[in-house]
Structure formats: C-alpha cells, structure tokens
Amino acid sequence: MYEGIVQELIDELGRLPGIGPKSAQRIAFHILQTESFDVSRLASVLVEVREKVRFCEICGNVTQEVTCSICRDPRRDATSICVVEEAKDVVAIERTREFKGFYHVLGGAISPIDGIGPDNLRIRQLMTRLADNTVQEVIIATDPNLEGEATATYLTRLLSSLEIKVTRLASGLPVGGDLEYADEVTLGRAFEGRRTVS
C-alpha cells in the first residue's frame, strides 16, 4: 500500500479492464515520474470523451453526433446489415473494404454466467430496424468464440421467422479468438465466403 493519493491512483487504474495491480502500479509510477508525460492533455481527453462521445442512435457505434458517419453515408447499401459485438469490430471490418452495408453494434455477446442475456444487448433495436423490409441480408459477425457463436445461434433462431437472408462469417476464422485480432485478408475472406444459415 502506498500513501493516500498514490494508492488512489493505483486503485483507479486497476479498475480498468485488463489492468492488474502490477500494471496499475507501473502506469501510476510512469505518470508520477515521467516529466514529458502530458497529464493535463490525458485528463482533458478523458473528460472530453465522456462529454462528446455517444452511441449512434441507429446502430450503436461510437460517434460525436446523434448518428455515426456510416449511418449518415448515403452511398452505403441499405439492403444489408452486419451485426457485430463491439464498435471496435466495425473498425476491423471497415479495414477489409469488403462490406458496403450498414452495421448494428450489439454491445457485447450473450453470456449468462456474466449476467448478460439477450435483453441486455441491442437486439430489440435490431428487430426494429428490420421491420420495414428494406434489409434483405443480415450478416452475423460476432466473435469466433463460444459466446459469439451462442449469440449467433440465438439471433439466427430469432431472425428465422422473418423473410430475411441470414448469413454467418465463414469458419476460416480461427476459433477461440476475438474478431478484432483477425487480419484484413482473413476477415475479408470470411466475409466473401459467408454461409447462409437461415
């Protein structure tokens, strides 16, 4: 334990995802000891990001406006929606330049053990978007791991009642991993070779 505010800093950093007590301590001392490290810049970005960034009202992607730049782009193909877990997956798929439709960010994957069920994700909003029959294909691009597959299974079952083609990324993606770690070529191929599931 360190005195007062130093320990407070370590504790706060340790609350961040993926940062254990040792990393928290290392970052805290970097902040304390590195003169060139611009603390006020970091502080203001942290405040700004909370104030300015929100989630797109249509797709759930991060944006500084009411809707994100993808949803505002009239050149995108309105007949297909690609469903992903997180906003970072949108970035990964955009890098492949393989997909021209719109996205839908669920905000995670179904994981009962973490207390996350279908109602905790943006699934109802997806169903609303599909209601007017514009969309002809839903591409499920959840992570190629257990929770991602389970979420895909759930969505496939739910969407099978609609007259919409449902596809899932090809299994060329190694299983167990996170979508964001797939390289552009592999992800692009998985897109091209997507299979119809409903």
Next chain:
Amino acid sequence: MPVYRDEGVVLRTQKLGEADRIVTLLTRSHGKIRAVAKGVRRTASKFGARLEPFMVADVQIYEGRSLDIISQAESLGSYGANIVDDYPRYTAASVMVETADKVTESEGSPQQYLLLVGALRSLSRNEHAPSLTLDSYLLRALSMAGWAPSIDFCAKCGTEGIHGSFVVQLGGMLCEKCAPVGAARIDAATVDLLDALLRGDWDRAEAHTAVTLSRGSGIISAYAQYHLERGLRSMEHVAR
C-alpha cells in the same frame, strides 16, 4: 518452476490484458484452479478453442508467483461447439458451470469433476432435454456438496414416507406436523420426478408430463438459488 498436469473442464474465462485470458478450470485432482492462457485471444493462438468454456482438456501448468500459467492444452472433449449450436443447451450449460464454480468454492473433488463432464457430454450429445439434464445436474451437484434435499423423509423430524410439502429453506420435504403454516404443497408426481432426477433414473424422469417437469424445474432452481451463496446469475437466462 514446478509443473503439473491434470485433466480439467473450463468453467469460465475472463479477458486479461491485450490478448490473454484467465481460465478457471475444475480439474480432476487439483480442485479448482485459475491460470493464465497467454495469447489465447489472438486468432493464431496455439490453444485455438481448447480453452473455451465447457471444453475438457489435458493441461500442463506452470506454477507462477501470482497466477499459474497454462503451457499446453490437449482436447479431451470439445463439447462447446454442439452446446452453442442450440440456445437452450447453451444456457443450461452456463448454469452448470456457474454451479460447479460455486460448489467447489472451498475445494473441488474428482466426483464433482466427473459429474460436470458427464452432464456437459450428455448435453452436447442431446441425450435428454437440456432443462432436464440441468435439473438432474443441479440436484446431484448440490447433494455432493452436502446440500441433498430430503425426498422420502421429513427434513425436520426424519419420519420416512412421501410427505406433502417442500420447503426450500428447510432442506426439502416436510411432514404434516413439521411443515410451517402455508408451506407450498407438492404433488406426488413432482416428488417422484425429484427422486428420479436425484438417482439419475432417466426413464422414470422422462415419463412425467410437461407440467410436472416444469414444476420440478421451478423447485430445483429455487433450491439451488437458496443454497448457493449469492445465487446463480445465469439462472434467469435459462431458455426452457
């Protein structure tokens, strides 16, 4: 660094840092362990899907200073793929691993390990309805952990026989004299179902009507929620 090898079933995983995961395993001989699988979230990981929940693997583990590290994993049973193929199976398996995690809080046992592996295997092969497999697993895992409900005797005075009330908080069936005023009544069919599930008598359990099966599920989930500390988060998401 000391190294050991054991069979284990993956109960849950948590993201750690950039690309690692902390994997919680219920092992056959070393009880419950938490160990780091390095780089497992990268798509080129040598572990592939072998360290995902519901998977059974032969693992080699280095004892680290704070956390142990998984250096090798060979698959012994990849039940995950078949389980996630069906949503009710997935939610049932989720409750099973959360239960296993709770009942082995202080120490695991080879029996708990084998019970869980058997239940996941059965689930992946779709041998019985997912909710029935789950109910049977819950009753047996709780019994092994020392919370067996009384079925054919009164939980309070021990009088043998089939009684008329089941009170979760008091440990099971209660006779007319011991049952508190207003205690929930239970019919003979549901008692028979609980007994069959506890003994693993599938033919007898599956012969019951849908109404009885759903009554049984209600009692069993209430019983598990009450006896496991802080309850089961996954229970409310079970698709039956």
